[in-house]
Amino acid sequence: MGTQTIRRRHIIRGAAFLIICAALFPAEIRVLMSDMKAPFSVKSESGLSAESGAHVFIASNNEFRIDAGRDGVSVSGYGIYRQVDISSAAVIRLNGISLNGTVRFIPHNGSVAAIAVLDLEEYVRGVLPYEMQQDWPLEALKAQALTARSYALHHMLLKKKDTPYDVDNTTKYQVYRGIVPGASNVNAAVAETEGEVIIYRGHIIPAYFHAxxxxxxxSTYRIFGVDIPYLRGCPCYYCGTNARHWSFAVTKDEFAAKLAQAAVRVGAIHRVAVIERNRSGRVDAFLAAGDAGSKKINGGELRKLMGAGRMQSLAFDVKLDETHVRFSGTGNGHGVGMCQWGAYGMALAGLSYKDVVFLYYKTAEIHDYRILRTLEPDIWKINETYLNSFTSH
Ligand SMILES: [Zn+2]
Known part of the structure; x- marks a missing residue:
């Protein structure tokens, strides 16, 4: 990643958010179900109804079939509309997914998209099992509930009024696939922290985390060039033996070819070395030397070239032998914010979810967003694409 000139910007403030704030209660999040494609079947045990403007239809057999129509959303047997909201007193089945809420259909990218509109707490209940294992200790799950809720609310506040959704349901944001059965620890974690979010100076933070x-x-300063006070990095004594060790090797030729993708051309490799590490031990700068010269490459950029699945973190060593470049490291993810295995270790040691949050987001506070006077997202001009490419799990 090229280091960017990055400055803190609370650019969008005041009036706009007060208006959004008023519209947030009860907080409903709009989740684009981007991994689902038309045609859609929407079913319910009872009382399924569709609404489009002044038109309301009751499904005669408790099912609507939705597809892309000419210039709109086709509701089989009922016509074509610009937008259709389907709701029920019971659980809705959307192409096999169960959810509590309304399903909105809009024309999208030449077809029709489904958007789940649901209570924020219901959403957090659905997200948690995809972000952390359901059988983990309650206090770890509660910490994860706060990160998930904060991250979601942050995006809800960032979205402009005319954007039809707040987040999508993939790893680009957080994975959501409706109601997850048997998630009792998750349900308790969400219920016991209802409404609680992580705040910095009155602003809802995008609570990054990693495995x-x-x-x-x-520290975000090392990878984004922006000093975020609550993300400066800290020692973590709790992930210890659970931190994943990994290794992989690539041939010298493959390594040279990968570097060339980033215009780092050094010819046939004869030396590789870590030349700068930051205080967390992660690689800041890497040197590759070959018969056409030697070049320095940023650690984050190297990880992107190698693939974040293979090079799981920047805490690594490197060796070169006759044929291969061999990497071995520890940890998984970008390392920013909450360490999930650390949260697990802290919970097992009898510490609370608040201890977890205050360790990994230093100087932050925990508040129930429903009683805050104003709601604003904490905005930093960082390279989100870079961060998203390292989604942790
Ligand atoms: Zn850790």
């Missing part, structure tokens, strides 16, 4: 840090969480 395991390997002993020291990452």
């Amino acid at each position: 395991s840090c390997g002993g020291y969480t990452e």
